[in-house]
Structures are given as C-alpha cells and as structure tokens.
Amino acid sequence: MNSIWQQHLLNCGASIEANCVVNFGNPIKEMASLQSGAVLIDLSDFGLISFSGEDSQIFLQGQLTNDIRQVNSGKSQYSSYCTPKGRMLANFLIWQNDEHGYIMQLPVELQESIQKRLSMFVMRSKVKVTDISGLSIRLGIAGSNAKEILQNHYGNVPETPQEVIRIGDDTIINLPGNRFEIITIPENAANLWDALSKICTPVGSAAWEWYEIQAGIPRITTATQEQFVPQMVNYEVIGGVNFQKGCYPGQEIVARTQYLGKLKRRMYLAHLNTGAPAAGDDLFSPEMEGQASGMVVNVFPSPKGGYDLLAVIQISSAASETIHWKTLDGPALELQQLPYALP
Template sequence: MTQEWTQYLSKAGAQFENNTVIHFGQLDEERQQALHGDVITDLSHFGLIKVTGSDAKTFLQGQFTNDVRQVTAKLSQLSALCSPKGRILFSFRLFKRDDAYYLLLPRESVESMLKRLRMYVLRADAKLEEVSESLSRIGVAGANSTQRLTDCLGFAPPIDVDASLTENQVTVLRILGTQPRYLVFGETLQNLWECVTQTAHPAGAAVWQLLDILAGVPQIVPATAEEFVPQMVNYQVIGGVSFKKGCYTGQEIVARMQYLGKLKRRLYLAKIDTATVPQPGAALYVATGEQSVGKIVNAAVHPDGGVVVLAVIQISRAEADEIHWQSQQGECLQLIDLPYSLLEYN
C-alpha cells in the first residue's frame, strides 16, 4: 500500500491494523451492506507478483494447476501452486495486463511464493517481482455494482465471470459471487473510489472475506498450506484446475485423484453459532471419534449472527454426522448449500 493511498483512505475514515483496512468506523453496517447493498473495499491485504519475460508463459505453465495459455487481456483465472505431492501451497488469481502476468494472493504469502517460484526459473527468461506498492487494488460488489462502475469508469466492466478488461490503464476483473463482484487495479484509484462511494458503502477486509466465503471461493493461507489437493477445495468446480494442460508440479497426484481415485473430502459452506472467529486450519470432529474429520479453511462474522466458514470435511462424515468445531463437544456446523453445482461429485 503506497503512502499516498494510505493517507487517502485514512482521510476517508479507514481504520488500519497491520497495514490492513479493518473497517471504516461502522463494521456492523458494512457487513449488512455486503449482503443487502453495494460495497467497495480496499484490497491492499492482498499482494501482487508480476511476471515478465519471453519465457513467462511457458515457465508459469509448468508450475500452476490451471492452463496459463488461456490467460489473456480478456480472461483471468483462479489457479494454484502445488507441492510435488499435489497439495496446494498457494492459491491466487492470475491475470494479464500490459503483456505481463500478475498474481493476486494474500500479502503474507507473497515472499514465500516468490522464493518458491524462483527455485524453478533456472535459465528461463522470466522475471518475478513483487509490485504490491505499484498498483492499487479495490473490490466492488453488489446488485448495482456493474452500473456504478460503468458510470464511474466511463466504460462497461466485463459481464462474464473470470472475464478481464483494461481501459485507460485500469484493469477490471469479474469474479465469482452471489451478486456481481469485481476486482479493479490501477496506479491511482482515488477518483474511482470517490465516485463509487457516492452510492456504495466503503468496507474493510473482513467484508471481502465474507463475500469470498459466501461465494464458495477458498483462500489458502500459510496455516493451511500443503493441507489439500485442489479437488478438496472444489477447484475443479470453480475453474481453478485444468486436467488437459499437461505437466506441472504435483500434476500426477491431482490427475490420479480425478480419474482413478475417489474423493473423500470436499469443501463445505457452513454456519457456526459463535462469537469467536475460527482460525484457518482449526480441526473439526464428530462426537464419536477423537480423530479430526476436517479443517476450517476460511471464516468470517455473518451480519445475522454467528460466523460462516468454508471447511474441508470428510464427505461420509458430513453426510451422516454432526460436525463439531474445536472438540467432540464443540459448536456444531450447520451446513449450507454452496452457490454452485457439485454435480461433478456424483
């Protein structure tokens, strides 16, 4: 986050904690607006990695779960970097802007991902650098967000999920959501923020996390790195993995799970009646066993009370037993239908 952008948001009422906007003074109202209105969110808690060079596409293609060849100025994608055992180390969104590839991922994961990727560059003409301070990034969501962005940008944002568009040095990505949601990137976004906030409510990072969870989109953080293969977090359903692209790190394990194995765990959306937000990686249990049957992936406070979570749970247990957080006698998870089809599991 640049100093100029920080100062601008501070004047707009932003409250910061560890360089993250936690709220704009009305957290409860921000959460309500996320469900029933339009919100705009600073996304500086996500970092950016830029990849350039004549071998950038080929290099990234050999590392990521998705088909990098499909990423263009008009199409972004969810993707992941796996360990040789096929477990997700980092999840991110990949997009293209000015002939360079950009990875959007949690800020706390940027340094370790750069280190991991640089291990494999070798002689490839591929330059990797953190550019979190170079591009501002905001999220806009809500029923009226498409029209509001059209009015404020002077051009219509992309309509289809994963579509991308860059005009006047501003890049807009449509992403999965229960209502229209957009990621916006630009060197300076103050004018856009001022325009959108005429009708949209500014909100903190936790509100964007809430919208990701309700959309069924998981975010792998350091606490859950190497815990899940892509199919466990529904990546084959939400467009985060390609089974036709060829080799990449961990590909053999991921493909074997898809074609020869039986998926025993998957991602669930659930609500817990608690005032305490579970941490990523927290264990889940059934009342009759001491062994964990799942883990929390992400969690956020829900405006109607309690918290909502994305959790990877043993399918057989989720279908037959009550799932408890923290212990065999802990709070129960109330499973909720995800906003996308899971027919692929049948």
C-alpha cells in the same frame, strides 16, 4: 500499502492495522451493508507478482495447476501452486497485460515465500519474477447492484466471471458472487475511491473474504498451506485445475485423485452460531472416533450473527453426521448450499 494511498484512506475515516483497513468507524453499519446495496473495499492485503519475459508462459505452464495458455488480456484465471505431493501452497487469480506479462494476485502473507520459491526454478529461463504490488491500487466492489454502479461509472463492464476489460488506466475483472475488482494506478486511486464511495459503503478489507466464502472460492493462507489437494477445496469445480495440460509439481497426485482415487473430503459452506472459529481449526464427527474429520478453510463474521465459513469435511460425515467445531462436544456446524454443484 502505498503511503499516499494509506493517507487518503485515513482521511476517509479508515482504521488501519498492519497495512489492512479494519473499518471506517462504524463496524455495525458496515456489517449490515454486506446484505444490501454495494460495498467498496481496499484490497491492499493482496500482493501482485509479475512474470515477464519470453519464457514466462512456458515457465508458468510447468508450475501451476491450470492451463496458463488460456489466460489473455480478456480473461483471468483461478489457479494454484502445489508441493510435489499435490498439496496446495497457494491459490490465486492470474491475468495478463502488455506492461507486466502475467500477474499473480495472492494474499500478502504468502507473497514473499511463493515468489522466492518460484524464482528458484527459473534457472536459465528468460523469465523475470517481480513484486509489483506497489505499482497499482486494487479496489473491490461487491453487491447486487455492483455491476450497475460500474456500468454507470465506466460505461462498460466485463459481463461474465473472470472476464477482464481495460478502460484507460484501469483494469476491471468480473468475479463470482456479484464482485468486481478494479486495478488502477496510484495517481487515479483517490478520485476513483471518492467517486465510488458516494454510492457504495466503504468497509474493512477482510469483508472481501466474506464474499469469497459466499461464492465458494477458497483462500489458502499460512494456516492451511499443504493441507489440501486442489479437489478437496473444489478447485477443479470452479475451474482452477486443468487435467489436459502438461506436468507441474504434484500433477501425478492431483490426476490420480481425479481418475483413480476416491476423494474422501470436500469443501462445504457452513454457519456456526457461536465461538470464534479460525482458519486451520479442526472439525470432528462421531464416525471418525476422535480423529479430525475436517478443517476450517476460511471464516468471517456473518451479518446475521455468528460466523460463515468454508470447511473441508469428510464427505461421509457431511452426508450423515453432525460436524462439530474443535471437539466432539463443540458447537455444531449448519451446512448450507454452495452456489455451485459438487460432483
């Protein structure tokens, strides 16, 4: 986290641990604010990797699950990076600008390893892979009136999910679930935060994950790397996989799963009333005879109590069985409706 930016957040009452805002001194009020009004979130727990150079589009086209040719200055894209066996190493948002080429945003905990792995395959291509996390400050604003607030502040706002607009030094991205991300330069960040925090409730960085959960957008972390092919986390449903593009690592497995195989597991939105679930926790159902029937992908405390989570679950179990956390005798999940339809 930028040291000047960190000091500003501390001056605003932030409690910061491991370069991540935990809260702003009133966790109960902050949790309640997730259900009403708009919240303001520092997104320093995401890193940015830049891919620049004349071969950057060709290079990324051969590495990612989505068609990078569809990304431009006005449109961002969800995409992912897989092993040769089609298992997801990371998923991310990617956009483009004139200064840095293609920009990949992913959790800080994965950034270094993914950047190093992708750099290994550049070889003689004219591509420069760079960590540019420190060159900007990322803010998230979410809630039912987030669009109105940004409209009033900027005079313009991206209208559709994944649309991108540039206003001065700021880039604004519309994201599913009444969310917007603002990428600004460090020199402007403090004034922008101060202006928006008069209207929005500042909350801890992890709250962004709750909005992602509600929107049905997975976030691969170290706990879940190499556990899922993209379709298991509904990635083709949210537009993160293109089946007409060329080859990439794992493409044969992903395509075979889509056209020839029968997908046995899908990601569901769920609630757990008790316990302390974590990403990577196993789930169980009677039909699997002691074998895990699923795994927690993402989890965050619910404003209503308990925990909201995204979980990959055996489709047959989700349709007819009770799903339990950690053991067959563990607390039961309450499956809920995703904001999009599954195939």
